[in-house]
Amino acid sequence: MAIIAVAIVLAGIVIAIQLTRPTTCALSSTNPLIFDQPEAPDTLDPQVTFSTPGWGAVQQVYQTLVMYNGTDYQTFLPVLAKNWTVSSDRFNYTFHLRTGIHFSNQVDPVNAYTMWFSLYRTIVINQPPEFILGQNFYLPGLSNLTATPQEIRRVTTTMTTALNTWNFAAPTTTQIAYMEAAGQSFQVVDNLTLKVNLGYGYLGAVPYSYVLSTLAAPVSAAVDPAVVQANGGVTANAANSWMQANMVGSGPYVLTSYTPDVGPMVLSPSATYWGASAAAAEPLNNILQPAKSKIQLNYQGTTQTEVQDLKSGAVAGVSLAYAGPSTVNELKGSSCVTVRALDNVYSSTAGGWWIYMNQNTDPFTNQSVRAAVVHAINYDEIINVAFGKYATRWVGPVPPGYPNYNPANVPMYQYDLNLARQEMNNSPWPLTPTGGGFPGTLNYEYIKLGDWETVATLLQTDLAKIGINIHPVGIPLDTLYALQVLDSNGVCSSQAVPNQYGGPFPIGQEFYTSDYIAPDDWTQNNAISSGSANACMSGFNNATMDQLVIDAAGNPANATADYTQMVQMMHDNYTNAWLVVPQQFAIYNPRLQGIVANPMGSALPFTMMFNTEYAG
Numbered sequence: 001m002a003i004i005a006v007a008i009v010l011a012g013i014v015i016a017i018q019l020t021r022p023t024t025c026a027l028s029s030t031n032p033l034i035f036d037q038p039e040a041p042d043t044l045d046p047q048v049t050f051s052t053p054g055w056g057a058v059q060q061v062y063q064t065l066v067m068y069n070g071t072d073y074q075t076f077l078p079v080l081a082k083n084w085t086v087s088s089d090r091f092n093y094t095f096h097l098r099t100g101i102h103f104s105n106q107v108d109p110v111n112a113y114t115m116w117f118s119l120y121r122t123i124v125i126n127q128p129p130e131f132i133l134g135q136n137f138y139l140p141g142l143s144n145l146t147a148t149p150q151e152i153r154r155v156t157t158t159m160t161t162a163l164n165t166w167n168f169a170a171p172t173t174t175q176i177a178y179m180e181a182a183g184q185s186f187q188v189v190d191n192l193t194l195k196v197n198l199g200y201g202y203l204g205a206v207p208y209s210y211v212l213s214t215l216a217a218p219v220s221a222a223v224d225p226a227v228v229q230a231n232g233g234v235t236a237n238a239a240n241s242w243m244q245a246n247m248v249g250s251g252p253y254v255l256t257s258y259t260p261d262v263g264p265m266v267l268s269p270s271a272t273y274w275g276a277s278a279a280a281a282e283p284l285n286n287i288l289q290p291a292k293s294k295i296q297l298n299y300q301g302t303t304q305t306e307v308q309d310l311k312s313g314a315v316a317g318v319s320l321a322y323a324g325p326s327t328v329n330e331l332k333g334s335s336c337v338t339v340r341a342l343d344n345v346y347s348s349t350a351g352g353w354w355i356y357m358n359q360n361t362d363p364f365t366n367q368s369v370r371a372a373v374v375h376a377i378n379y380d381e382i383i384n385v386a387f388g389k390y391a392t393r394w395v396g397p398v399p400p401g402y403p404n405y406n407p408a409n410v411p412m413y414q415y416d417l418n419l420a421r422q423e424m425n426n427s428p429w430p431l432t433p434t435g436g437g438f439p440g441t442l443n444y445e446y447i448k449l450g451d452w453e454t455v456a457t458l459l460q461t462d463l464a465k466i467g468i469n470i471h472p473v474g475i476p477l478d479t480l481y482a483l484q485v486l487d488s489n490g491v492c493s494s495q496a497v498p499n500q501y502g503g504p505f506p507i508g509q510e511f512y513t514s515d516y517i518a519p520d521d522w523t524q525n526n527a528i529s530s531g532s533a534n535a536c537m538s539g540f541n542n543a544t545m546d547q548l549v550i551d552a553a554g555n556p557a558n559a560t561a562d563y564t565q566m567v568q569m570m571h572d573n574y575t576n577a578w579l580v581v582p583q584q585f586a587i588y589n590p591r592l593q594g595i596v597a598n599p600m601g602s603a604l605p606f607t608m609m610f611n612t613e614y615a616g
Contacts, residue, residue, distance in 0.1 A: 027592075029314075033294070033610070033615060034297075035604050037299060037318065037604060038303075038320065039321070040053060040299045041260075043243075044057060044247050046062045046219065048243070057247075060295070061255060062221035063249065064080065064218075065079060066212055066215055068600055074403075091197065092198070093195070094196075095194045101274050103224045104249060104273070105272075108227070112190065112193055112194040113188060113225075114168060117168050118220075120163065123185075124159050132220075132516070133214060136208045139152065145202060162175070162178070163229075198211060203554065216600075217515065223249070253295070254269075262299070263299040269291035287609060292612060293613060293614050297604075306319075307327060310331070310337055310589065311337060316588065316589050318604075319604050325387065337590075341584075342606070346599045348402060349399075350513060352400075353581070354396060354579050355579055356538040356576050357373060357577075363429055367574060370574035371423040371574045373577055374574050376420035377463075382580065387583075390583040393580060395567060397523050398567075402518075408568070413578070420465075435467065442506050446473070446474055448475060452474075456472035459472075460472060473503070483537070484532045492536035494508070495536065520549060523552070548563075548565055593614055
């Protein structure tokens with residue numbers, strides 16, 4: 001599905017709870033702690049935001065039933081839920097909520113009715129991150145796979161009315177009966193118990209293996225029904241403008257100042273936070289802890305400004321939109337900046353990159369041409385020249401460090417120009433002593449960010465050696481998203497002629513960043529036929545692959561075998577030239593302490609929460 005816009009190649013913040021470096025370095029503000037980041041949130045509505053800055057902001061104010069356990073991304077802590085059970089067939093999760101939870105206004109409670117409202121609001125407004133829930137859940141009484149358009153319209157109308165008119169703090173007997181009815185995705189058992197039933201989403205009747213990861217995402221957060229109703233309400237298939245610029249949650253922070261798209265954003269410790277006593281009883285539950293410091297997020301326009309702010313002690317940490325080798329080495333040379341390389345799970349979560357070849361467009365309709373391309377690329381030169389060795393190669397579709405990454409260790413494509421030329425000679429466009437190859441020039445899209453122009457230039461040279469001439473066209477990230485969908489004529493925007501984006505682009509740069517750490521989060525985008533990073537880009541359409549993706553998502557016993565087959569199929573098909581996973585770093589002022597890092601953290605990369613942070 002859609003890609004989260006994230007900081008690429010270098011994004012930093014501290015990863016250790018205790019620091020051993022001397023704390024004599026300057027830090028001009030200790031409360032608030034100030035952080036620079038390159039872009040503002042796309043929205044402050046947790047059920048709409050689909051960017052790293054947006055997730056990082058809303059997770060401070062809004063809470064979910066569960067959250068990642070400290071630095072671990074495979075186990076979960078209770079947050080709004082105090083505990084939960086799972087049925088033997090893994091289709092039903094029953095969450096028991098804590099007592100006494102309330103939103104920061106101290107008036108409105110958080111209970112099972114609130115969660116029913118919030119989770120169904122996600123389905124009804126149907127914004128870009130809806131798929132995180134929509135793969136397993138749908139409207140009450142309906143299955144995404146079998147519901148008719150008439151049924152969908154009828155239930156959507158019923159639900160929109162309910163979400164806008166019911167008093168969820170004190171629902172009527174009839175309303176409670178509707179929420180308790182069997183045969184629905186989110187089922188109230190009593191005011192403090194919610195049953196979550198899988199099998200109604202577009203994946204069909206599968207006991208999805210990573211459901212807790214989806215319930216930890218902002219799209220699953222509790223929002224205040226009364227606040228939503230008083231400020232624009234719920235409209236089917238539409239966002240709420242008030243919710244996009246304001247936040248009222250149950251978490252340890254409240255929003256005290258923010259001008260959308262401008263900033264700065266100021267988050268203050270909530271004076272009415274419900275979780276203080278629960279946190280005292282669960283001291284190792286970092287997510288529950290009250291906030292220690294006020295936070296200020298400044299949205300800076302340039303890497304140069306952010307680097308200078310960090311070196312001077314003006315900020316405690318930064319998130320850089322891009323930093324090449326020279327910036328990394330400059331920061332490493334500063335005595336009051338810590339730069340630490342993170343492991344490959346962090347790097348993969350931030351993004352894996354590849355070169356797609358559209359199999360519906362010549363010359364990439366021919367497998368020998370695709371084979372020629374993957375062997376013509378000098379991967380080591382790209383890593384050394386463009387990334388200063390701060391990147392590693394990978395074999396997709398699942399990224400390094402994730403469960404079931406390349407289980408059978410299928411080898412990477414090797415740079416072999418002789419083999420590449422042999423493959424080209426096996427195609428309808430063989431090489432000749434005077435040239436040959438594919439006639440004409442192919443547009444190649446790349447993202448205008450950092451050293452990707454250098455990568456495009458290197459590729460242009462490599463592919464010319466096998467008779468494929470490309471014309472690199474730099475595009476902004478938003479254009480990449482537009483290229484991934486059908487235009488008004490039902491044609492892939494990436495391949496349309498004429499093309500408003502400078503294409504068509506039968507070959508180009510593609511990447512994906514994680515919505516949550518699960519292999520199927522990637523394969524549902526870059527391997528399944530309908531995936532946003534595949535359908536209009538690689539154009540790899542294979543029914544066997546589609547079934548493997550769905551089976552692996554819900555059948556742990558077969559998952560390794562399924563992913564092994566997926567890797568081999570894409571490898572043998574030469575679907576993509578799997579390029580690089582850029583190295584991620586943690587960058588921070590040594591006085592910043594109390595950070596609990598997690599690969600899924602978005603609060604200045606790889607931190608779930610600011611609440612435990614303070615200046616030493």
